[in-house]
Amino acid sequence: MKRRTIKPILVMLLLCLMMIFVGSCSTAHVEIDRDGSGTATVTIAKGEGISENTIRDEMRELFESVGIASDGDEHRLTMESLTESEEYYTVVISFKRIQYIKGIGSFGYQDSTVFLEDNNATQSLKNWSEGNYGSFQSYTGNIYKFEKSDALAFDPVHVESGNKILVNPTEAQRQAGASGFLDRDGLLSQHKRGKAFTFFLADLDGLQSITFSFKGNVIAYGGQNVEMVDESTITVRPVAVNANIKGLDENGNPVISDETVNCFIGCVYFQLEFSPVLMWTLIIGGAALVIFIILGIVKGWFKKFVHSKKTKNFFRNYDLYVMMIPTIVLLVLFMYMPMSGVIMAFKNYRIEDGMFGSEWASYGGFKNFYDLFTNPAVDFWRLTGNTFMLALLRFIFGFVCAVFLALLFSYLKPGRFKKWVQTISYFPYFISWLTISGIAYLFLGSDGILNDLVGMFGGEAIQWYTEPRYWRTILTFTYIWKTVGYSTIVYLAAITAINPALYEAARIDGAGRMGQLWHITIPGLLPVIGVQIIFSLGNLVKDDIDQIYTMTQGGATALRDTTEVLGMVIYKQRGNVSAYSSTTAMGLLQGLVALVLVSVSNKIVKKFGVEGAY
């Protein structure tokens, strides 16, 4: 057998394929379900060197390399069973959506409307029907380049009430108005609920035929050695095609050769049958509704309902319900609909399948979460650690400084000075983090004020924007700078609310300022402090990327060791569609922990006798 291989493991894989498909006569029967997933039953004639164990081992390795080729999803192919009869081994393989399987061929499985809009898909099919198969990369890494040949061209066949009609019109027919197979307003566009299936498998020697059966009636098909068996099944036999193969030998050197390889190539267009589950649901539901209405009219249920007090009340005050509509619409659109989007965390999101149509992730949908915890590239624990650490620092220092400042404010004599100081200290709360970032740059830039100071004391200038270790302090400090004045308002109000008679009594008892502070002010503040602490518990897992992203000048990578938080990764990956599922999983975990913290803290607050937030 003359064949170039890349690496030893691939030699084994090829041997496996050879044994299954070469060493014996084998056939495959592939059943494709509505969404493109399905099962393949491969029948392998018994022969020398083929045993249950070799098939099992080799299948496992085949699955693994197909998995790697197909976006690293190792569960794309699964072996369901392996049975032995007198002459054959029968392997049943279940596969997830066939259009995403890579390595053993290229498949397309699309809605007809999407297919006709997809220029790549229609162009490659046009090329095939002209005998121009282009190139193909197998899971071994070999690149097969096929020469264009008229002998390889095929005409699609249209099936109409049992008759098979060639539909690829010649140029003359086209000018006379006949529409082509792939024209936007052509044959395919007339079948709106159709599916287009294309397949191109190369270099599977020994495989004698593949049978594809679909959930629906075939309307058109085309390809080399493609035959229709019954209205929803086609059989494909291999065609020998000359190919120029680029591969690597055992030492990793490139090898090029010309060979004849066996290919399976073709396309099928079929009308998807109406889902039986949906059909029966509709029939039963409809019947139940009709029975309910008839019974209701006969027995007078509706009369009771229409004349009930509640219904009358509803119609009398209909304007109240109308008043709620704008808010409800906005809440549903921008709050509730995104909530339903967390389903993406349990799926492998693909843009072409959409939020709800994408495949479920492996491990019962929890693959993305599993990856978060185990994949070192995600570095989930560092992100969580940073998120928590920054939130904790903000929480502790923000709160201590606010109480301290509120106490100092309370010792100022009421008057113009106090008012001015307060007014000034509240102001930073209202300016944006981007403004503060610009201000911080005056201090932290390489010729900034801090470095001037460092230089004055004879120190070496510090490159603040590349030194992650300072940034916990910087972020905490700037947070306090922005919010401390404003946060004092709550505590000041609590201090003002303390009964002045208490201070009077304490003074008479000879208590000094410290005594009054300890025995009156602080005890008076405690309930407010407690409530504030508990209410901010939920913030411990939240990351203020408004601050962190802007202060680090767009999430500078040099500072990621201490400043990269969950929200930042999610934000930065917003353009990376293939990461949507995992970043959604990240956000969902964060949201759930916050939910638990908020609910618990709310319960605690209610226990304290304070009215909760909800």
Added chain:
Amino acid sequence: MVKSTSEKAFDVGNIIFMILLSAMFIFPLLMIICVSLSSSEAISKYGYSLIIRGFTFKWYQYIFVDESVSILRAMLNSVFMTVTATVIMVINVSLYSYAVTRPELQMRKFFNLLLVIPMLFAGGTIPYYLIIKNLGLLNSQWAIILPSGVNAWFIMLAKNFFKSLPESLVESAKLEGATNIQVLYKIVVPLAFPIIATIILYTAVAVWNDWFQASLFLDSAHKHLWPVQAVLNELNTSLNNTGRDPTVSAQGVYSAAIVMATLPIVIVYPFLQRFFIGGALVGGVKE
């Protein structure tokens, strides 16, 4: 009342501390103004300071004239978005809070729950982005305005305030034939003005200061729609980048843009003061 010496010393110390504190809040802001008016030669020679050296309007000219930044257009965008979102917010909040506090409303528990759930849990950035995209709002200012026009917290605040108003006010107006809308806008809203003003303040500040949503939904091919903070965001991320036009100081341009973006807040701040103190008390739970 006679103060002891130590108390006097404390008071003096406290005043000195307050002066220093005020300086800490004000000086950085003043410094930005100075930098925005200083030439880059003066800055590289003397460093940042509170003294304007080499006075120039170059950076303001740059942000107003240069096409890639055009701060004027961005400010107009910001004004439009802020005003629209605030108007929508006030309408939504007053209508919903009024309806949900009326005793004749049925399913009140359900309508309350509708508010509570979004306060507890959100779908996250990516699902939110995709929903906006599916709604066809990508690269439209409405992607920021509409979501900013509803807030469950504010409805809760207003609802609690509306509930505290005497029911007899509404009842007597209704007896005289006033509709719900008339009662709301002639009686309830004027009485609830402090809380409405607080909500206006928070909404306006939040929309004006928002860069996050703007950067999510308005890409750089639609710079003419950018609010002023999105422009700031772009300047901010390129602050440390070298390789720009050497005659243009990134710091000077950014400072000038900051001054322009913060100016409106400085102007309205004195008038809004009396509202946000009340707002901080009722809204204290939010932060």
